Amino acid sequence: MGEFSAVSQKEAYTVSQVTGYIKNIFEKDMLLNRVSIKGEVSNCKYHTSGHIYFTLKDGTSQIACVMFAGARAGLNFRMREGDGVIASGSIRVYERDGKYQLYAQRIVLDGVGQLYERLEQLKGKLREAGYFDMEHKKPLPVFPKKIGVVTAGTGAALQDICNIARRRNPFIQLVLAPAQVQGFGAAESVARGIKRLDRYGVDLIIVARGGGSIEDLWAFNEEIVVRAAYACVAPIVSGVGHETDVTLIDYVADLRAPTPSAAAELAVFEIAALDGKLAGCHERLTRAMFGVIRGYREAALAKADRLALENPRRGLAQKKESLAYRKERLKCRMDGIVKERRGRLAGVPESLLRTVRGAVEKKRQRLKIAAARLEGVSPLARFAKGYSYVSSEEKGVVSVNDVKKGGELVVTVRDGEIFAKVTGIKPGGYIKEEEDNKLLRN
Numbered sequence: 282m283g284e285f286s287a288v289s290q291k292e293a294y295t296v297s298q299v300t301g302y303i304k305n306i307f308e309k310d311m312l313l314n315r316v317s318i319k320g321e322v323s324n325c326k327y328h329t330s331g332h333i334y335f336t337l338k339d340g341t342s343q344i345a346c347v348m349f350a351g352a353r354a355g356l357n358f359r360m361r362e363g364d365g366v367i368a369s370g371s372i373r374v375y376e377r378d379g380k381y382q383l384y385a386q387r388i389v390l391d392g393v394g395q396l397y398e399r400l401e402q403l404k405g406k407l408r409e410a411g412y413f414d415m416e417h418k419k420p421l422p423v424f425p426k427k428i429g430v431v432t433a434g435t436g437a438a439l440q441d442i443c444n445i446a447r448r449r450n451p452f453i454q455l456v457l458a459p460a461q462v463q464g465f466g467a468a469e470s471v472a473r474g475i476k477r478l479d480r481y482g483v484d485l486i487i488v489a490r491g492g493g494s495i496e497d498l499w500a501f502n503e504e505i506v507v508r509a510a511y512a513c514v515a516p517i518v519s520g521v522g523h524e525t526d527v528t529l530i531d532y533v534a535d536l537r538a539p540t541p542s543a544a545a546e547l548a549v550f551e552i553a554a555l556d557g558k559l560a561g562c563h564e565r566l567t568r569a570m571f572g573v574i575r576g577y578r579e580a581a582l583a584k585a586d587r588l589a590l591e592n593p594r595r596g597l598a599q600k601k602e603s604l605a606y607r608k609e610r611l612k613c614r615m616d617g618i619v620k621e622r623r624g625r626l627a628g629v630p631e632s633l634l635r636t637v638r639g640a641v642e643k644k645r646q647r648l649k650i651a652a653a654r655l656e657g658v659s660p661l662a663r664f665a666k667g668y669s670y671v672s673s674e675e676k677g678v679v680s681v682n683d684v685k686k687g688g689e690l691v692v693t694v695r696d697g698e699i700f701a702k703v704t705g706i707k708p709g710g711y712i713k714e715e716e717d718n719k720l721l722r723n
Contacts, residue, residue, distance in 0.1 A: 296379070304374035307381065317369040318344065318383060319391050325360050335360065337368060337383070344372075345382040352386050356465040357496045358396075365391035389496060396495050400502055404529060407504070412511050413532040419516040421536060422484050424550055427454045429478030429486040429515070431471055434459035438489040438520070438541035445545035450552045456483055462490040467500035472509035475517070485516045487548055488530060489541035492523035501528035510534060520544025669694045681706050 294302075307313050320337030327333055331350025336343050346368055348356070360366065370385040390396050407413065428446070432438045434457065446453050458474030461467045471488065478486050488510070490498065500506065501521045507529050510517050516535040521528050524539035531537040538544035589595065660670070670693040671678040678684055684703050692699040 297376070300374060300376045300379050303381075304376060307372060307374050313372040315369075316372060316383075317367055319365065319367040320344075322360050322362060322364040322366055325362060333360070337366070345380065346370075346385050347382060348385040348388065353465040355387050357463060357467070357499045358390065359465075360388070367391050396499070400495075400529070403502065403504060404532070407507055407529065407533070412507060417511070419535045421516050421518070421548065424555075425453070425484035425548065427456060427483045428548055429456045429458060429481065429483035430489065431458050431460050431474035431478065431486060432489040432541070433462045436462070436491060438491050441540075441542045442487060442489060442520075442545040445542055446549045449546070449549045452552070453549055456481060462500060463493070463497050464500075468503035468506050471500055472505045475506075475509045475513055479513045479515050483515055485518060485548055486513065487518045487520060487541075487544045488534070489520040489544055490522065491541065492526060498522050498526060498528050501530045503529075506530055507533050518544045518548050665695055669699075681708050 318337055320339050320343075323336040323338050323343070325333065325335040331353065333348040333353065333356075335346050335348075337346055338344075348368075348370075366388050367390075368383055368385040369387045370383055372381055372383050374381045411417070430439065430442055432442070439457065443455065446455055456478060458478050460474040461470040475486060475488065488501070490501065498521060501519075510519075510530055510533045517530075517533075518536045518538055519528075519530045519534035520538040520541040520543060521530060522540075536547060538547050672691050672693070673684050673688055676683070678690065684690065684706065686703050686706060688703045690701040690703060692701055
C-alpha cells in the first residue's frame with residue numbers, strides 16, 4: 282500500500298477517464314463487437330418505449346442485455362422467463378453506470394426443440410378447449426364473390442393468389458388486409474387483419490404466407506391468431522408455408538391448403554369449368570325437353586289417327602256413299618219398272634187412261650184437303666201461333682182448380698219449356714166446351 286502513497290493528485294484518473302478507456306478497449310475488440318451469447322432469459326421487461334431489457338445467465342454467471350426498438354423487427358417470438366436463447370450483437374460499456382452489457386441485434390431460441398415443445402404445449406391447450414373440433418368447421422361458399430386475403434402486401438404469396446384468382450375467375454373481388462407475417466408484432470398484425478376482413482363482410486378469408494423455418498412461421502402458431510381465426514364468422518382457408526409446414530392456424534381453419542397458390546385454387550371457383558358445366562346442363566335439358574315434346578307429339582298424332590278413324594264425318598261419308606249407291610240402284614229399278622209398266626200400258630185404250638188419271642187426281646185433292654184439316658188441329662201449329670201447353674206435376678192444367686198457390690208449372694212453348702211458380706189464382710172467363718168443339722171442328 283505504501284507503493285501508492287507517493288502518487289500525486291495530478292497522476293490520479295477520474296472515473297469517466299477510466300470508464301472511457303475501458304469502453305474504448307471494448308469497442309476496438311473485434312470479438313466483442315460481433316459476438317453471440319447463449320443463456321437463459323431472466324428479468325425480461327418490455328418497456329413502453331419499445332426497448333427490451335433482460336439478463337442472460339447460465340449456471341455461474343450472468344450478463345445484462347438490451348434490444349432497442351429499432352432491432353425488434355427481427356424478433357419472431359415473445360421472450361419469456363426461462364427461455365433458452367442465443368443473442369447476437371456487441372458488448373459495450375454503459376458509461377453512466379460503468380457497466381458492460383450486450384446490445385442485441387438478433388435473438389433466436391436456442392434450439393428448435395424448445396420451439397416444438399412450446400408448440401405442442403399450446404396445441405394441447407387449444408385442443409382441450411375445443412378450438413380444433415370438426416363441429417366448428419364451416420363449409421366454404423361454392424361461388425364466393427368477395428374474398429379477403431391476409432398476407433404481406435409485397436410478398437410472393439399475394440402475387441400468386443392474385444394470378445390464380447384472375448385466371449380462374451376474373452370477376453372475383455379480392456380485398457387485402459396487409460399484415461406483417463414475420464418478426465415481432467406479426468401475430469398481432471395477422472389477428473387484426475382477420476378481424477378487419479370479418480367486419481368488412483367478405484365471403485371467405487385466405488390467410489397465407491410463403492415457406493420458411495419454424496421461427497419464420499411462428500406468428501401463425503401464436504394463440505392470438507388461433508383465437509381470431511376461431512372467432513371469425515367468415516370461413517377461413519389457411520395457406521401458410523409449403524406442403525410440409527404445419528402451423529396451429531391450419532388446425533383451426535375451416536380448410537387447410539398446402540401452399541398459398543393451393544389456397545387460391547380451393548377458394549376461387551373456376552368460371553370456365555362452371556361455363557362448361559352449365560353448357561352440359563343446357564344440352565341435357567334441351568335433349569330432355571325435345572324428348573318430352575317428341576313423346577307428346579307422337580301421342581297427339583296417334584290420338585289424331587284414332588280420332589280420324591272414329592270421326593262421325595267418316596261414318597257419315599260412308600253412309601252417304603252407301604245411300605248414293607242404293608239411290609242409284611233404286612233409280613235403276615224404278616226406271617225398269619216404269620219401262621215395264623209403260624210396256625204393259627202400251628195396249629191400254631186412251632179413254633181408260635184418262636179415266637184412271639182423273640180418279641188419281643181426285644184422290645190427290647182429297648188428300649191435300651185432309652192434310653190441311655189435320656194441320657189446323659195440330660198442337661205444333663198452335664204453338665207456332667203463340668199458344669202454349671201448361672202442365673203441373675206431369676198432368677195438363679185445364680182449370681184453376683188444377684193448381685194451387687205456390688205450385689210449380691211447366692209451360693211448353695214452340696222452342697222449349699218455361700218453369701213457373703203460381704203466385705195467385707183468379708177464377709173467371711173460360712171457353713165453353715161447345716165453342717171449343719166448334720173451334721176444333723173448324
